Amino acid sequence: MPEGPSIVILKEKVQQFTGKKVIAAGCNNGALDAGLLINKTITGFKSWGKHFLICFPKFTIRIHLMMFGTYRINTHTEKPPRLHLQFADGELNFYACQLQLITEPLNKVYDWKADIMSDKWDTKHAIKKMKAEPALLACDALMNQQIFSGVGNIIKNEVLFRTCIHPESLVAAIPPKKMKELIAKAINYSFEFLEQKKKGTLKKHWQAYHKKECPRNHVPFMVEDTGRSRRASFYCELCQIKY
DNA sequence: GCTAATGTTATCGC
């Protein structure tokens, strides 16, 4: 159940399998042939936004956990996994996920500058992409995986509240300084999300997402499906300015 | 039992 930071956590948790050889594999999905993985050694794990990448010498497996995907490390659930990797001293299982085989070099497939969790994140690049879409709304910009890869509905809501921006603001109308603040907060909150999620205190720190009232004004939050994707936005009419 | 939820993509209709 992941936004970008949760995938970074997954990546950290599976480090023990870097350099390990797959001795058996199962794939409950036509997108991938499990036989391809046998006796192959994992060279590393990467992530791009919500994509989790298992790297082998000549190809990469892309896993997207979508809304409901889960995983188990060195254990499994009663249900058959969509992808099972068996190692000499452990196992890795993924459920309800989307699998894809990538044979092209990753640098060709992914623009690392768009990944909010990457040290290659490029603010100017993001601004440029947003300028290319004059009618873009703030809520849609944040949810756009080509611009803010890794941002999901929680990060969207928390960042818009923290920067006092109405979800349906026209991005083109947001002053440049405010725009930079929005982007900086998106990155900043994503790393807070990472730390809080690790400590199990993520929900406790929500200021807007699924909250009843605005902590600043104590008026009820508006709850509306916003933007092209019609995802729920929780916002305060008083303190979040509509540009 | 029903609903909603950290997501994405395909298809429908105007």
Next chain:
DNA sequence: GGCGATAACATTAG
């Protein structure tokens, strides 16, 4: 064809 709206998929906690 382009656009937005809708459906589809999948899981589980509340």
